[in-house]
Amino acid sequence: MSKYVALPAGVSEKVFDTALAEYRAILGPDHVITAAERLVPYNKIMLPVDDERHAPSAAICPGSVEEVQRCVAVCNKHKVPVWPISTGKNFGYGSAAPATRGQVVMDLRRMNRILDVDADLCTALVEPGVTYQQMYDHLQDNKIPLWLSCPAPSAIVGPLGNTVDRGVGYTPYGEHFMFQCGMEVVLPDASLLRTGMGSLPNSNTWQVFKWGYGPYLDGIFTQSNYGIVTKMGLWLMPAPPDFRPFVIRYDDEADIVTAVETLRPLRMANIIPNAVVIVHALWEAGSAYARSDHFTGPGAFTDDAVRTMVKKTGMGVWNLYAGLYGSPEQNDVAWKIVQGAVKASGKGRILTAAEVGEDPVFKYRADLMQGRMNTKEFGLYNWRGGGGSCWFAPVSQARGSETLKQMEMAKRILNRHGIDYVAEFIVGWRDMHHVIDLLFDRTDFNQTRAAHACYRELLQEFAAQGYGVYRANTAFMDEVADCYGDAKRKINATLKRALDPNGIIAPGKSGIWATV
Ligand code: ADP
Numbered sequence: 001m002s003k004y005v006a007l008p009a010g011v012s013e014k015v016f017d018t019a020l021a022e023y024r025a026i027l028g029p030d031h032v033i034t035a036a037e038r039l040v041p042y043n044k045i046m047l048p049v050d051d052e053r054h055a056p057s058a059a060i061c062p063g064s065v066e067e068v069q070r071c072v073a074v075c076n077k078h079k080v081p082v083w084p085i086s087t088g089k090n091f092g093y094g095s096a097a098p099a100t101r102g103q104v105v106m107d108l109r110r111m112n113r114i115l116d117v118d119a120d121l122c123t124a125l126v127e128p129g130v131t132y133q134q135m136y137d138h139l140q141d142n143k144i145p146l147w148l149s150c151p152a153p154s155a156i157v158g159p160l161g162n163t164v165d166r167g168v169g170y171t172p173y174g175e176h177f178m179f180q181c182g183m184e185v186v187l188p189d190a191s192l193l194r195t196g197m198g199s200l201p202n203s204n205t206w207q208v209f210k211w212g213y214g215p216y217l218d219g220i221f222t223q224s225n226y227g228i229v230t231k232m233g234l235w236l237m238p239a240p241p242d243f244r245p246f247v248i249r250y251d252d253e254a255d256i257v258t259a260v261e262t263l264r265p266l267r268m269a270n271i272i273p274n275a276v277v278i279v280h281a282l283w284e285a286g287s288a289y290a291r292s293d294h295f296t297g298p299g300a301f302t303d304d305a306v307r308t309m310v311k312k313t314g315m316g317v318w319n320l321y322a323g324l325y326g327s328p329e330q331n332d333v334a335w336k337i338v339q340g341a342v343k344a345s346g347k348g349r350i351l352t353a354a355e356v357g358e359d360p361v362f363k364y365r366a367d368l369m370q371g372r373m374n375t376k377e378f379g380l381y382n383w384r385g386g387g388g389s390c391w392f393a394p395v396s397q398a399r400g401s402e403t404l405k406q407m408e409m410a411k412r413i414l415n416r417h418g419i420d421y422v423a424e425f426i427v428g429w430r431d432m433h434h435v436i437d438l439l440f441d442r443t444d445f446n447q448t449r450a451a452h453a454c455y456r457e458l459l460q461e462f463a464a465q466g467y468g469v470y471r472a473n474t475a476f477m478d479e480v481a482d483c484y485g486d487a488k489r490k491i492n493a494t495l496k497r498a499l500d501p502n503g504i505i506a507p508g509k510s511g512i513w514a515t516v
Helices: 013-027 036-043 065-078 132-141 159-164 253-268 281-286 303-313 328-345 360-369 376-384 400-416 445-464 474-483 486-499
Strands: 058-060 082-085 104-107 114-118 123-126 180-186 192-194 228-235 242-250 277-280 318-326 349-352 387-392 395-397 423-427 431-441
Touching: 013 058, 013 065, 036 058, 065 082, 065 104, 065 180, 065 228, 082 228, 114 132, 123 159, 159 228, 242 253, 242 328, 242 360, 253 277, 253 318, 253 328, 253 400, 253 423, 277 281, 281 303, 281 318, 281 376, 281 423, 318 328, 318 360, 328 349, 376 387, 376 431, 387 445, 395 400, 400 423, 400 431, 400 445, 431 445, 445 474, 474 486
Parallel strands: 058 104, 082 104
Antiparallel strands: 114 123, 123 228, 180 192, 180 228, 242 318, 242 349, 277 318, 277 423, 387 431, 395 431, 423 431
8 A cells, every 4th residue: 555645546555755855855845745734725626526536645845947957857857746836725616635646736835925916007927826816915014005906715815826716806807817917937957938028038028018029829838737926917996986886686697687787788898897707695595594594495406495485585586797897987977877777677686885885795896896805605505505515617708598497407407406506607708607506504415426427417418509618627627628529639639649659737627638
């Protein structure tokens, strides 16, 4: 039996001993972790598969770019696969655990410097371990009037990890990768690349112009395994003089058609500039109530129970959150337009901070829309209890009929497996991310098995209708890659072989392997 929790695939214990000794020589013994109890945080996956499948063999924690490069050289020499994480949360997508058993986690949390914030140009340059909380505090402490855009559990995650996995937020800068500008990447051969204008020695335009010269490369370092990102530039939003959050509550499930058709033109014309979110009652309830307060029957939460719950609580079956950002005069005009459109649609109750500002769920959404810290979304994990969460997040057109069709498909499949439809739509520029949290009790074998079968069925039925997910968890990466077809898999693998012939960086990420 091996003295290690796991071994990297194809690496003998003897070779692994040597690699670990070399990491220790570079990082110092404290920053090379192999003890089972210290590896536990790197193997808490929440997914409906065995932890064993994703158990790392070790974790290494470099403190500088040079240390990352030297560790990557060791990985290459001994063909040890390495899985980089930044803040390592990624709950419901795989947390910090690698795609396959035995990879060494490279934990970049020690590299947590905010290298630059330019208050005039509204740009920042950060290292992987920087959290949104840290950035928020930095802006507050230095009285810099800039806003962040964060994903929902913002305080403990960071901009680099979220952006390279193409996560989204809720402000006008909510499509995070769109507002990213410039990267520094350690390539698999341990060399260093700065993308965009950063390739020029002494450039001062790295964080202000995205494209540089020649092929635009930043995209290939997102949701991929072609390099380890060690610095990232991003744009921050100037704090508007006036911010007016509001919610529109809709009473019927089919009202989502009206909601989207009414609000899309306003979003496209930038009258509503932020990533509007349309939240289903069961997601709202997850942040405010216990499931047993409103449903105790077997199987999935029924439509009847949803209707009773919304009547009792006053929430909508759909709850659309959006905000106005600008000067008070601009917002007065925009507010008239929004109110007029909602009134003309004949549906929806529109409420402002003056009316529901004390409601904790409204407060939480208003915080998200102005990039303020919170961790309230974690309340969802108590909904079913037992720690299981697995996101299924297909992209849909921002078209009412499409969202209704996706909702009906998803609900039918979920309910067949006894899983609640806990979902929201996040409106992008032309698309919507239909984000569904498959919540289940991981300590219950049947629920876990059901969640696994359910995700598979969702993936296949949605793909059959031409829908794909925007992001995938580590348990299903190959299956998701299959949905996107052979040509895409082939070019991904060709790039992988060219850049990383030994396949040492995050093998299996997004279904990309050096060997096919
Ligand atoms: P968060 O804590 O914000 O959810 P993570 O640090 O867990 O983000 O990163 C999400 C995913 O992005 C990781 O699982 C990994 O696949 C990828 N990733 C994170 N950091 C890097 C990096 N520095 N370079 C390349 N890929 C990364």
